[in-house]
Amino acid sequence: MAESQAYPSTATCADSAFYIIYNAADDDFKQKKWVQRRIESLNYRVELAKKDKQLIGKLYYDFLLKGKVGEKRYISEYVGKSEYTLIDFWASWCGPCIASFPHLKNLYSSYDRDKIEIIGISIDTDNKAWNKAIEKENYPGCN
Structure with a gap:
């Protein structure tokens, strides 16, 4: 197992925790501007990470x-x-x-x-x- 998988960063853990909280939250929480911006940012980073893996060595x-x-x-x-x-x-x-x-x-x-x-x-x-x-x-x- 790669080190990054064995010891996930604090940011990765915090991001995962935020997704869990978001998925369990009510609609009022999900509609807050800062929550929407945070989710957009997290989704953007997930997409970038997927693309990064595809681009290495290309x-x-x-x-x-x-x-x-x-x-x-x-x-x-x-x-x-x-x-x-x-x-x-x-x-x-x-x-x-x-x-x-x-x-x-x-x-x-x-x-x-x-x-x-x-x-x-x-x-x-x-x-x-x-x-x-x-x-x-x-x-x-x-x-």
């Missing part, structure tokens, strides 16, 4: 990225320059995303650039929040 769709200072580049400009390319989708408002940054920094600093490149793709719609998170958290790799 070819990528070459799309145009806008960098933190406004420069535009295609993913293909990064892929292939290193042995491995990690594409990390994140957002400034995503706690688990921000919590992963120290691990990404450690990974990034442990290898030469010819071994690994990290491309961070923020799904933020607020450029100020995105840039602030990059600066504050010292995000590794390309953004």
